[in-house]
Amino acid sequence: MTVNQLKWLSYVTCLVMFLALFGGAVVTKTGSGLECGNEWPLCHGKLVPAYTIGSLIEYTHRLSSGLAGLLSLASAFAFWRYAHKRRDLLVYALLTLLFVVVQGGMGALAVIKPQSAAVMALHMGFSLIAFSSSLMLALGAKRSHALGDELPAAGQRVGRGFRNLTWAAALYSYMVVYLGAYVSHTDSQGGCTGWPLCNGEWVPELSGGVAVVFIHRIAAALLLLLVAGLGHIAFWKHKALPELRALGVAAVVLCLLQVFSGAAVVHTLYNERLYLFAALAHILLVAGLFGVLCYMSVRVWQLERANK
Secondary structure, eight states, X not given: OXXXXXXXXXXXXXXXXXXXXXXXXXXXXXXXXXXXXXXXXXXXXXXXXXXXXXXXXXXXXXXXXXHHHHHHHHHHHHHHHHOTTOHHHHHHHHHHHHHHHHHXXXXXXXXXXXXXXXXXXXXXHHHHHHHHHHHHHHXXXXXXXXXXXXXXXXXXXOOHHHHXXXXXXXXXXXXXXXHHHXXXXXXXXXXXXXXXXXXXXXXXXXXXXXXXXXXXXXXXXXXHHHHHHHHHHHHHHOTTOHHHHHHHHHHHHHHHXXXXXXXXXXXXXXXXXXXXXXXXXXXXXXXXXXXXXXXXXXXXXXXXXHTX
């Protein structure tokens, strides 16, 4: 396969991974997870289930996840066979395959045997890593097609401090996502009414679902500050690295939109249709943010090593 063909394979894999992630979010927010009963991979004993909205949502998600698995396997083989010298791309492809298998297995277990909210939140986290790995593969393949194995110029330097800050932002964003998934799986969304205040207070009485939601809000606010600082340094201190500046801007924009979508989730909580739209936007925006931060983490590491 040519470099261009590998690039397009990575694009398709990323797109299908996105659809699988989106489908999983729809399943969770519509409560369609058990519309096929406690059976997997069949749905009520049938390969093609009876037509109901819930079973259609669940089964479509299963199909998209299965297709994502097949494409991840194809990508892993293709990059191993035709681009094995690019270890970064091969690692992205293998990570995509690994976490597609893990999250698929956890999804099957969730259907066959009920899981705790903590485990279900972890399922969302693994799905996020799978999507982020496919996004890194797509961005890396695009860069490889455009620049080949070109090394950065000597003046394009990234310091260890900025590298560590980027890594910290990516890791912390994952923790915030896990907290958000835990909020969803414990049905704690209504713990705080209003935004930015929680039940009319800056610091509410922390009990039950209120504590879970409030901790998530504080964590999200700290993430915004961290990403804003990261984006500021990337844009103003690394003018010789347009790719890094673009990633920094993208991270800040996605984080801001993610915060506003979180506010929209609160204000549409009792409007079923608007709430579904806001909740899905919230999940997809944070998925994009995590993917950008992960790719940025790899690029600053590569740039730091290249200048040693």
